[in-house]
Amino acid sequence: AEDTGVRVELAEEDDGKKTSIALRLWVEDPKKLKGKYKDSGAIEFTFDLNKEVPEAVAQEMVDSGLFLDSDMKIVGRSIRDRVALIKWRRERTISRDK
C-alpha cells in the first residue's frame, strides 16, 4: 500500500471470523499531512469490516478534533488500505483451507 504517513494496524489478532475488529492508527510522518498536525497519539477503535466505510470513520475523527478536515482523505485511505489487506488475507486463508 501507498505510504500515506498514517499507519493503521490491527490492535488485536485477527481470528478470521469477527466482523468487528480493533484497529490502531497513528501518524508516522506528519510531513505527509496537509494540515498542521497536533500530536494526538495513537487512536484505537473498532471497525466493522462488513458494514462500515473507512471514510466515515475518518470523518468522525475530524469531527472529534483528532485530525483537520484537510487530512480526512489521507486518513480514510489509510484505513481503507488496511481493511482491504485484512479482507484479502481472510479470503486467501479461506481458499487455502478449501
Place this chain on the structure above:
Amino acid sequence: STTTEVVTSAGRRFFVSPVPEFRLKEQ
C-alpha cells in the same frame, strides 16, 4: 492510565494514547 476516551456524536469510541517511541519514524 494515559489513555483518553473520545466518544463521537455517532456513538463511536476512540481510545487515544501516546505513541510508543519505537513506533515513530526517525525524523
